[in-house]
Structure formats: structure tokens, C-alpha cells
Amino acid sequence: MSNEMEKDGAAVQSVDRALSVLKLLARHGELGVSEIAAQLGVHRSTAFRLIMTVEMHELVEQTADRGKYRLGVGILRLAGATTARLDVVRESRAIGERLAASVGETVNVAILDRDEVLYVDQMAGPSALQAHNWAGRRVAVHATSNGKVLLAHAPAERFEELTAKPLGMFTERTVTDLRRLKRELDEVRECGYAVAADELEIGLTAVAAPISNAEGRVVASMSVSGPTFRLPAERLPSVAQQVMEAADQVSSRLGWHGNENGRALTG
Structure with a gap:
């Protein structure tokens, strides 16, 4: 000893x-x-x-x-990563607060950190039931709407790294088949948002959209989450539209104004 x-x-x-x-x-x-x-x-x-x-x-x-x-340049890389994270938090705060007030649910901002999703900020809606404090929490990439957005827009090599290990099951709704996950991520890129209903926890539903930097690279995601009974399937399209609009506003504040398709870049 x-x-x-x-x-x-x-x-x-x-x-x-x-x-x-x-x-x-x-x-x-x-x-x-x-x-x-x-x-x-x-x-x-x-x-x-x-x-x-x-x-x-x-x-x-x-x-x-x-x-x-x-x-050396390593210091600049570290500082740049920190600055980028702080920029996302700063620029998304007011927009996220308005979104939370509008939908009445919790809004989160998340990034990829190593092989997990890291929640870097949270804005609480006016609902009386706020069961989760996500800020600072790390979760699996495949079981959340934020993670699916970040996976969908990750470079191919990074995607392979993130999905190299077996996908863990958190509930019976968790997508653990890689082929099925890839099909779902194709839909995420096509429609502009991701949904995770009862996949991380039973009774929890979330909808997320990508946040892009000035170069059009997806650097974060913004989500609305709440109890599944308050976010039923029929309400999700409307909430998704609001989340995408809010995420686009944050992207605009970070310097991204969309390509000819109005979509963020992948890879």
C-alpha cells in the first residue's frame, strides 16, 4: 500500500x-x-x-x-473546443428558453463527447413535472433523440467508432440492431429531426434537431423532452417543427445560413 x-x-x-x-x-x-x-x-x-x-x-x-x-497548437485545439462549446451554450440559451416556454417542456442542448452524448445546458419549461436534470449528464448515443441527430451527421469514420460496440438495451423500445438504426438515421437526415420515445426510459419522449456551425458542420443538437403522455405521437410533428426552427436560429447565430437545400452538412 x-x-x-x-x-x-x-x-x-x-x-x-x-x-x-x-x-x-x-x-x-x-x-x-x-x-x-x-x-x-x-x-x-x-x-x-x-x-x-x-x-x-x-x-x-x-x-x-x-x-x-x-x-503549441494542441493548446489552441483545446481552447477552440472549449470556445465552440461555450459559443453553443451562449447562443442557444435565449432561444431555448423561448422554445421551452412555447412547448411547455424541457429543452436541452447536447454535444458528442468521446463516445457519449453530453448534455451541456438545459432550459426548463413551465410544466410542474420536471423530473430530470440533464445538464452535465452523459448518455448512450443510440438511445436518445440528441444522440441520433449527432450520429446521423457524424463523419463515416466517427460513426464507425461510435457504433463499434454492441448497442446497449435500456428498455424494450431501445434500437439495438445497427441496420435498423442506420435506416432510422437516414430518415433523420431526410426529415431534419430525430425522435426517441421510451427508448432510454419508459415514459420519456424527446425530439431533437441539429445545430450547425459557420461551416455547416453539426456541432450540437437541441431537443424537447418530457413525459410520453404529454408528448404523444400526434403532437410530435408540431413539436419537431418548433425544435427545428429553434435549432436553425441557433445555427444562424453561430454563422450558418444554410446551403442550397437549407440542410446541415454531414461528415
């Missing part, structure tokens, strides 16, 4: 020092190995190993003269 704790402590210290390297470069712009070692109070060889580790992840890079290091 003692050796395990020591290993854990050393690992945490290494992470702390690696993050300190990034902070130093953010503050000073460019630094050499010896300068970083002096700032951290560690041996030059230790500083070099830390730099090599973060350089492998493209978080730092050497300058042209090969003498110093600066923050």
Missing part, C-alpha cells in the same frame, strides 16, 4: 509540474529548458522530461532556433 501511495504521489507531482510548465510558457511566451528548470526548482533533466511529455501531445513546441519552447 505504501509503494502504491508513493507512486500515486509521484504521478500527481508530475502532472502538477507539467501544468506548471504550461503556465510558465503562457506567462513568459518562450523559455529554454534551463530557465524552466530554474523556475520550477527541479533538475534540468527533470524539466526536459516534462517538456518532452507535453510536446508529445503538441501542447508545447520548439521555436525556430530550436533553443526555446512555447505553447
